Amino acid sequence: MVLVSHALCPYVQRAAIVLAEKGLPFERRDIDLANKPGWFLAVSPLGKTPVLLVDGAPIFESAVICEYLEDTALPRLHPQDAVQRAQHRAWMEFGSALLNAIGAFYNAPDEAALKARATDIQARFTQLEAELGDGPYFAGPAFGMVDAAFAPAFRYFDTFDRISDFGFSTGVPKVQRWREALAVRPSVVEAVSPTYGERLQGFLLARGSALSRRIDAAIAAAAVA
Ligand SMILES: N[C@@H](CCC(=O)N[C@@H](CS)C(=O)NCC(=O)O)C(=O)O
The missing domain is CATH 1.20.1050.10 (Glutathione S-transferase Yfyf (Class Pi); Chain A, domain 2)
Known part of the structure; x- marks a missing residue:
């Protein structure tokens, strides 16, 4: 299986964690979301990561990927009830x-x-x-x-x-x-x-947000200390 990924995407991490918990080998293929390749847009109707390719068949949406893995591989991660x-x-x-x-x-x-x-x-x-x-x-x-x-x-x-x-x-x-x-x-x-x-x-x-300014301040304070 191939997990089409972005390095910081939390939804990708969900799929990677479930794959690992179930001991399933997979290849991770990172893409640049700022410059989406054509092959990615062809398998990701919403243009989002993650996509899981199962024998080439694309599954998108992290929750759906997790449920697919739950349906097809042990150990169970959902309750029986x-x-x-x-x-x-x-x-x-x-x-x-x-x-x-x-x-x-x-x-x-x-x-x-x-x-x-x-x-x-x-x-x-x-x-x-x-x-x-x-x-x-x-x-x-x-x-x-x-x-x-x-x-x-x-x-x-x-x-x-x-x-x-x-x-x-x-x-x-x-x-x-x-x-x-x-x-x-x-x-x-x-x-x-x-x-x-x-x-x-x-x-x-890079967000240019209030948190970005806090990070700048923390870096400056660490440099002085
Ligand atoms: N509901 C989706 C959300 C996935 C999502 O938002 N992925 C982000 C990256 S973490 C994405 O690909 N965004 C498209 C973009 O940045 O253009 C899921 O659970 O898989």
Whole structure:
């Protein structure tokens, strides 16, 4: 299988994590989203990564790719029970909404908007905190599909926490423990290249946003220290 990818795309990471959890070999083919090749547009009707090529047949949309992998390869990452499975799919949607909130945060044009977006994310973390049990993963000791959906979102916060204290860890110990468990999971670690952190910082700096200015300030402060 070929996973058509972009180096920073969190949706690509979801598919890469599920492929790794199921022990499926795959080739990663990175494309430049600013300069989409014709072969990519031919297999990606929305012009988005990821696309999974299965014997050449394209599957687009990360959630659909994950479900295809769940239908065709063990171990199971969804619960057996239909109600629980539906609930887990619903929480995966919550994870997608969190990714949108993260985009709004790093694109916020000024400090007031940045703080409002941070408050929005904190509220979502509080909702998650109420949903979590003993962990370390979403539904307990076994890694599942919801974990694969949230791990790429949580990865952003490793970078955000280095820039400033936005209070993302405050009052949400279960979310914090969940983040830490996912951060060291081999499938999650290997879903991005070793240069991911640097590339993400470069991407965030280029937004021209309030967060970009915070990064500039943090770099300047580190240079003086
Ligand atoms: N709903 C899609 C979202 C995928 C998506 O937004 N991918 C982004 C990169 S992370 C993309 O390809 N955007 C197109 C562009 O930047 O032109 C999924 O879950 O696969």
